[in-house]
Amino acid sequence: MDILDHLMLGFSVAFSLENLAYCFIGVLLGTLVGVLPGVGPLVTIAMLLPITFALPAVPALIMLAGIYYGAQYGGSTTSILVNLPGETASAVTCFDGYQMARQGRAGPALAIAAIASFFAGCVGVLLIALAGPLLGEWALLFGAAEYFSLMLMGLVASAVLTQGDVVKGLAMVVLGLLIGIVGTDVNSGLARYTFGVPELSDGVGFTVLAVGLFAVAEIAANLERKEAREVYTSKITGLMPSGRDLKDSSWPVVRGTAVGAIFGVLPGAGPALSSFATYMLEKKVAKDPSRFGKGAIEGVAAPEAANNAAAQTSFIPMLTLGIPTSATMAIMLGALTMQGIEPGPQVMISKPELFWGVIASMWIGNLLLVILNLPLVGVWVKLLRVPYRWLFPSIIMFCCIGIFSVNNNPVDVYLCAMVGVLGYILVKLECEPAPLILGYVLGPLMEEYLRRALLISRGDPSVFFTRPISLAFMIATVFVLAVMIAPAVRGKREA
Amino acid sequence: MKFDLRNNKDFLAGLLFILIGGLAVVIAREYPMGFVARMGPGYFPTVLGGLLILLGLYVMIRGLYSGAKVQGGWGGKPLALIALSIVLFGFFMDRLGMVPALVAMFFAAALAGREFRFKEVLLLTVLMSAFAVGVFIYGLKLPYWLFIGF
Numbered sequence: 340m341d342i343l344d345h346l347m348l349g350f351s352v353a354f355s356l357e358n359l360a361y362c363f364i365g366v367l368l369g370t371l372v373g374v375l376p377g378v379g380p381l382v383t384i385a386m387l388l389p390i391t392f393a394l395p396a397v398p399a400l401i402m403l404a405g406i407y408y409g410a411q412y413g414g415s416t417t418s419i420l421v422n423l424p425g426e427t428a429s430a431v432t433c434f435d436g437y438q439m440a441r442q443g444r445a446g447p448a449l450a451i452a453a454i455a456s457f458f459a460g461c462v463g464v465l466l467i468a469l470a471g472p473l474l475g476e477w478a479l480l481f482g483a484a485e486y487f488s489l490m491l492m493g494l495v496a497s498a499v500l501t502q503g504d505v506v507k508g509l510a511m512v513v514l515g516l517l518i519g520i521v522g523t524d525v526n527s528g529l530a531r532y533t534f535g536v537p538e539l540s541d542g543v544g545f546t547v548l549a550v551g552l553f554a555v556a557e558i559a560a561n562l563e564r565k566e567a568r569e570v571y572t573s574k575i576t577g578l579m580p581s582g583r584d585l586k587d588s589s590w591p592v593v594r595g596t597a598v599g600a601i602f603g604v605l606p607g608a609g610p611a612l613s614s615f616a617t618y619m620l621e622k623k624v625a626k627d628p629s630r631f632g633k634g635a636i637e638g639v640a641a642p643e644a645a646n647n648a649a650a651q652t653s654f655i656p657m658l659t660l661g662i663p664t665s666a667t668m669a670i671m672l673g674a675l676t677m678q679g680i681e682p683g684p685q686v687m688i689s690k691p692e693l694f695w696g697v698i699a700s701m702w703i704g705n706l707l708l709v710i711l712n713l714p715l716v717g718v719w720v721k722l723l724r725v726p727y728r729w730l731f732p733s734i735i736m737f738c739c740i741g742i743f744s745v746n747n748n749p750v751d752v753y754l755c756a757m758v759g760v761l762g763y764i765l766v767k768l769e770c771e772p773a774p775l776i777l778g779y780v781l782g783p784l785m786e787e788y789l790r791r792a793l794l795i796s797r798g799d800p801s802v803f804f805t806r807p808i809s810l811a812f813m814i815a816t817v818f819v820l821a822v823m824i825a826p827a828v829r830g831k832r833e834a
Numbered sequence: 835m836k837f838d839l840r841n842n843k844d845f846l847a848g849l850l851f852i853l854i855g856g857l858a859v860v861i862a863r864e865y866p867m868g869f870v871a872r873m874g875p876g877y878f879p880t881v882l883g884g885l886l887i888l889l890g891l892y893v894m895i896r897g898l899y900s901g902a903k904v905q906g907g908w909g910g911k912p913l914a915l916i917a918l919s920i921v922l923f924g925f926f927m928d929r930l931g932m933v934p935a936l937v938a939m940f941f942a943a944a945l946a947g948r949e950f951r952f953k954e955v956l957l958l959t960v961l962m963s964a965f966a967v968g969v970f971i972y973g974l975k976l977p978y979w980l981f982i983g984f
Contacts, residue, residue: 732943
């Protein structure tokens with residue numbers, strides 16, 4: 340079997356002492372930072388991103404992946420214990436998780452979250468191993484036209500499926516594409532939109548944008564909100580869930596995993612939407628739906644499984660097609676590009692040790708989460724009590740040093756402050772930054788594919804509609820747009 | 835129609851998009867456009883800028899009708915101080931070294947918070963700076979000055 344060979348290769352890479360150590364450090368750092376209240380996975384990754392630049396590609400990506408699911412799990416811990424979700428994906432966990440904590444069942448809630456995540460993670464890794472090569476092989480058939488249509492579909496879908504207003508989402512995508520264009524044009528060598536700043540000839544730095552939009556803007560917005568925290572910590576005694584808890588949550592975990600796995604590959608949907616969707620599903624199939632919101636263990640198990648499954652499967656389009664489906668994946672893709680790897684289906688063939696090594700290490704990372712988190716709950720609880728007024732200057736410090744260290748250039752730091760101000764304004768105007776960063780990452784590629792496709796077709800735009808795969812993506816794009824315009828759907832989205 | 839435009843979130847968002855899109859189109863006029871079969875560097879940005887203006891117009895007009903307000907008002911002070919702290923860091927890092935840069939950064943940032951307790955900020959600054967120096971300068975061996983010249 341091919342897959343077995345591949346997985347063997349993957350595990351041999353992942354089990355090397357060095358990579359194992361980076362996986363461990365990633366998971367630990369991710370959880371440590373992710374647990375801090377008001378610090379979501381995106382802020383965590385953006386902040387820790389520069390640390391990985393010094394590493395070679397394989398350990399860097401392994402560590403980033405570890406940071407990602409560590410941060411996500413840390414977010415669940417915060418949701419359960421403080422009722423303060425770090426991000427939308429774990430907002431659902433608050434409903435029942437926090438209620439369980441209030442009833443003195445914080446231990447089982449945390450344990451079931453870890454177990455559900457682990458199960459979903461295992462299935463997710465298996466799915467990547469199965470679907471990745473198939474999708475990658477198919478993607479080798481793609482030409483410039485197909486890639487352009489695929490990116491168009493991905494960007495439109497991300498604008499439509501992200502929370503918030505659709506038209507603003509589309510505008511943010513376009514804004515992101517424009518920011519992506521800043522820098523030297525590859526075809527003509529012309530510097531575009533650099534405003535005479537020499538540092539901009541390489542484009543707006545990826546870290547600068549990610550940190551500014553997600554960390555700086557987030558902190559400024561957080562400082563306006565009132566700090567209201569109640570930590571339910573006194574009663575964490577029994578960690579292990581009872582047999583009945585396990586039995587009650589087994590099917591919800593399976594259903595959550597299935598829903599999450601599907602949503603993960605959809606652009607813009609990802610963990611957030613999938614955890615809401617499973618929660619609704621569980622409420623529908625439950626014999627007694629009134630228990631939800633009052634500490635039902637299914638209400639923790641299913642969304643946790645879903646958001647972790649989605650987190651895993653969102654790696655599929657990123658690794659095989661080079662198309663990020665969420666802001667987090669955009670950051671991963673950016674990190675990959677900074678390592679000098681051009682993302683796409685050829686990565687699997689030219690760098691099998693990277694592709695399979697990262698996948699195998701995800702499984703190890705998920706296992707580490709379970710091993711690490713259950714005994715460390717006490718430490719996390721202490722961290723939860725750190726006041727925000729100590730946290731945010733420290734986060735800014737890491738961001739500043741991180742950004743400065745990329746090029747040792749203060750201009751990057753100034754730019755980051757500017758992006759932060761822009762990010763804050765966008766947050767206040769309720770424009771989601773996630774589609775922007777997707778547009779930014781895909782911008783230069785999209786322009787390149789558009790130019791190439793039209794060069795080959797001698798300027799005939801029908802090339803996007805006559806090649807079957809490209810046509811399929813175009814139809815899907817139109818379909819997504821049509822769904823958006825349908826008033827019934829719009830009504831639901833606002834609810 | 836509502837006329838409190840300063841707090842109308844859609845009107846302002848639309849305006850922002852139109853301004854950025856307009857700027858993009860105006861600047862792109864200096865770049866060769868080319869034609870569809872052989873696009874110049876000005877082609878794609880011009881299309882994007884135009885698209886952004888259109889989307890911005892839609893959002894802006896919708897804002898005029900809905901009059902939906904920005905939630906929680908504008909908090910200029912925390913934002914300005916956070917941005918300032920980052921700029922100060924960059925400015926001093928290059929001229930005076932890491933320790934002065936961090937001190938300036940921490941104090942400016944802490945002023946953005948809800949409460950400012952001098953002793954607490956001082957302690958935080960000392961601890962975190964020591965940590966940063968330990969990790970980044972001694973641990974990761976980044977080539978930065980601690981103080982000017984050192």
